[in-house]
Amino acid sequence: MTEFIKDVLKDEYYQGFDASKQYQQLLFRAGKGLQSRELNDLQLQVNQQVKGLGDVMMKNGSIVSGGTVVVDTQDKIAKMSEADVYLNGAVHHISATAFAISLTGTVVVGVWLTSSVVTELLDPALLDPAGEDSPMRAQNYNEPGAARLQVMGQWGLSDTPQDSKMGEKSEFYPVHQINNGVVLLNHSPAKFDSVTRALARYDRESNGGSYVISGMALNYLNTQQQAQGTTQHYSVQEGKAHIDGFEVALNTALPAAFSVTPDEQTIKNEPTSFTPDNTGKQTVAFDFFPIKQVDKVGTTARKAVQMRRSTEVGGLDLIADFSVTRIISVTQQKGDATIEYDIGNDCVLTGNHIAWKHSGNAPAPNDVYVAEYEYNVDILVGSALQYNETHYTINQQLPDGGQLVENAQLRVDYVYLKPRIDLIVLTALGEVKRIEGASAIQNPVKPQVPEQHLPLAFVHQSWGSTTPRIELAAIQVVNMADMHFMQSQISDLYQLIAIERLRNDTNAQDSASKYGVFVDPFLDDDLRDEHIAQTAAIIDGELLLPIDVTVNALDNANAAQLLPYELEDVLVQTSQTGTMKVNPYQAFEPVPARVTLTPSVDHWTQTQQVWSSPVTRRFTRGGGRVRRITTRVTTERVGTQVQQLEFLRPRTVQFTISGFGPNEVLASVTFDGVVVTAEETS
Template identity: 70%
Template structure:
């Protein structure tokens, strides 16, 4: 057997335990010598068996008891209480401590576990006490024996060993994680054994995912910039939630800060017509805002300048302003020079090469022109949403009313961010996609609980917080909700019974006859009724006698007098349009009397239907109106039940000389006709 020497403990310590060999017991045989290695292997074997059982339930860094942690932001330190922590197969006792921390960035706080070998040189109590205070002195009295392996644990940070001298013999086990001064969920929780996994799966499936039990409302605090880095600060209310089946609890409110990098977009040549107010100014709103900066504002202005004619006859004079659009006028005293005759405008110059009349060389003349000019930023007043243009420009130009203004600027595009929390208690921000308008909300990632959507409008506008966390409903609220549903069904049943009673017997209530005057359904159909019901009112009827119009061939009109509206008193010559009379004879004109028959067939003896046609309502009672929605659900065709006979007269005119009438038919039926001259 090859012996294994643990050099970490020293050359005099032998142990050869190897768990891969699957040795379960040490079997001591009679007559055989006892080896120190066997005793060491026995302890290590038992330790490995206990560690295997403990690792099933716990993991390194699991806090068995105690271990309270609190961050003192004013003193930049963290306070840790006494704790029992499971480490490397055993529960270690850790004393309370205070550690300095940074309030920015991430840090890990845990236990530094240090291993050291203690002998009788360090601890004299380890000498053999056999025979002390006894009349029989043992042979090995006060002699050295086995050494001890000392394991100690202290609170510390991952980047600082508990003892620099023991750094090589120390191991760090993380217990807590601190992010920007906020303690995240304990990383030393129990291992995911089958029971824990089953409970987490049951919680997810029965409740539909992650949810908030209480609190955890998100609130916006401020926006602050440090070293050209802008951050938004939020506060998460204390509370408790189940995320992916595991509990996350905050005993106090938690602050969170996120870098904001809004997406920018450039707008070029945004047009607006200049309409000044009484002060000659105009406040113009940007189409998109908030605006980060205005690049350029271009206006069309008009000005009059005095120029000196060049030294060359028929030469050119350069205008003092660039981007001139057109020449309004060129004058010298009472002389007005015409464009195209005396001069031309080309290349921002006044060219006198046409040979027409022009000013004398060296003389001065006035020119009025329109030109495009950039408004300097020093003269431009703008905010995040508006900018102001004045009619009087700094260079003595004047902005022309109703002219077009074009502006180039850069603005921040709106966005919707999502604040979420994971099972470790980390609050993170998921940036959405920016859009010109109406940005889309980002999707919630798996194994995260959404806290709120942050509608970012940037600028001086405070972001709008839309809470998105799903709140759990406790049993008391569910019981109250069930009572409300039961009350709702009860009220609905009562309302149905009431409606059914009103339909079956709408008039008899406690021995009193009531007619709401909605229609004629409650009236006695066996007796003639002398009143009419119109829109909830009982009215006197209107007796109507319908007379047909005069049976004439001409249209019947109301009395009228002709009035001249447009008169043409002039006359012109005339000519025949069709001198050879080349056209077909005009067909006869047929007139039916009456041409259309309208009638209303009423089967009731009451006067309400007829009165309703002539009555628009009145009296002191307010009119009762209703809106009816008609939905076509089917079509049925049947023979008309009532059809009255009616005599129709036929009149035929327009026959020429010697034209004979042969026959007259109406809907395929031969009609007897009588001809007159």
């Protein structure tokens, strides 16, 4: 900056400040003249000292206040609020502005600082005002004095200054980073940078790295086919995390997009046997999928074609198809007779020709005959060969007139996409990145998590139309409530282990069978023979006679059943008053029919146990005399499970409908939407 001022003012400006000389103070001596260079050096020295102290606490681009970025994705405009930003040893005030940005790729937004020298020619207020309002004016009144160094800041992009007046002496300081229209975090707030780094180091070392406080789950959205290629779109849930000791907070979900770049593997001559169905087609599954493309399918085909006997002596008849493997038959039609030539005695296959022997029969020169042969053919993708990601379909009938030979070997060449496991991480700047793993034919290996990154999820890529599987990998912080609950679970576990040890020790010392004597402590039914019907019940360590229960249902009653009773007059009204008809014209709707279901409610208890202890326990513990009181309070966190009803029995339900008036006819009866048959009784 000093060189810039020196270039502008040339001989009028002198300065000799050099930080490497480590001058700490200017010592003005009595009787010596004051130099303009000394005043300039004094300012530069103070600025250098302030800058050194400021750089310890903050760094260039640290936002002291303001500086909010709002990206308008519809108009593709970034709106910047006014801010105070620490730049080059001073806090500069930056005015609010807005400018167009690109929503693809990375855009760096920062402050352009422009330095310029202002003299009295540009600002007349710099002339000496001494004595302006006094009758005695100074000798230097209205004379030029010191110039001013003006440093102005303005929001802008890293590649283009926002003001045409900003020339070669403009310097850019990055503040924000916008990735695909999303503003990344700026870890340079109005805090002491050294203190922040110390806290970050403490957090990183005490907690063992990066972790998630809340949210930050990775979700797969969709895969879009675009002009530049296929792109997978993801979304990172809003939340908060500590990455490399620094806090990263996402107030809204953060989108992320990555191009689909699978590794390819070429498979040659994958074999299978051709067994067509009744339509002459066969669908074959690829050994590896999904596939990108099918190059060809090689197999053996059969064809019958008309050929013409060569006129040359000893000539060979060329077969139109190449790679002929064998001749099946050679026939000739003469009138109503069909001549069949013997393969091997009359003719043989020589190269890709039919050679006729002199000792055998042969068609006359220039005669037409029919030859049926087999040949190797490469079938390209078309009408005879179609494929998808996992299978290919081949037709027996080929476009050249040939037919595939049944049980012939099919050899397919194709390119398939190898599976891979990618790692999605979040940086300390809030940027979502993808670390590609190593592809493998089977069981790909997960990539290692780099330092200073927060792993969000492993993405199992199967490519094709298969949706990638998300395996969350972020380390979630454990709050105090969960730790307290975990401690209680550990205590319960220790207690259960202690009880189990005591039980095992007791069983070892006092087993059920000693010296041929069987002993049952009547704790439960474990020591009883399950294959023999037990006629006794074990209740709370006692062997009791069982209680045989017979439940008599009141389903056959048409009305409620009560115990025997007699009515007593509790409240009697003996006085009478006059009467009158409330509805003398009988103007009301007919009373609806009365429907009675028998049974109206079905309750049952089904016990899947062959012993009589459960039923006896229910009646014993529910008896009139209190035998034992047991109290136990347990607080547990349980889950919720929904399953189908295990036991369901059919039940016959009878219904009675009464209350019909004269000439009323029953049209239909439905029960729970099912039409039932009703019989009329008098």
